Amino acid sequence: MKNLYTIISVILLAAILVPNTSAQNQESLSGFREAEWDMSREEVSSAIKAELSRVKGSRQPYKMSLFRPFRIESDEIGSFTYNVDFYFAVDDTTLGMVEVQPTDDSPSIVHFRELSELLTKKYGEPDTQEDQDNPGGGKAKVKRWILGSTFIEIDYTKYAPNLGGGVSIKLRYEKKESEGTEKL
Secondary structure: OHHHHHHHHHHHHHHHHOOOHHHHHHHHOOEEOOEEOOOOHHHHHHHHOOOOEEOOOOOEEEOOEEEEEEEEEEEEEOOEEEEEEEEEEOOOOOEEEEEEEEOOOOOOHHHHHHHHHHHHHHHOOOOEEEEEEEHHHEEEEEEEEEEOOEEEEEEEEEOOHHHOOOEEEEEEEEEOOOOOOOOO
16 A cells, blocks of 8 residues: 555656646747747748748738738648748738648648647647538538647638538648737
């Protein structure tokens, strides 16, 4: 019986002393990889040690502004290859969003599962997850993490056959606004 108390004591002590890496990640995540929110395009390129190429003719409305994407093509994540788009304010001075999409012409649920697994390993269980049935037989799965100043969402959509079929997978990192300031 004394050995049982000793074992339990050692386990509890180890649980207290071993750092919680998930909590550390949540506190420190303020961007994507080494790129941090509000960095300029040049700062991001230097931080991630990669050249970003402009995605021609593409501007995205994002939080009431136009953001322009710059891309790293064919970046390997897990066992698949993805394009990584960094969205900057039109003047290239403010990183606001990063979007990761498979380069495959026909992405599948396998991409979603692998990315979800990698995100869960790194950040712990998602804060929210949803499975939805879309009209006409389509399906959607969404998982979200809220980590420090970063909001992460992975989204899998299988379109209904009457909408052309096909699958869309997006992994998006966004700068999280301070609570209560989004309507100012």
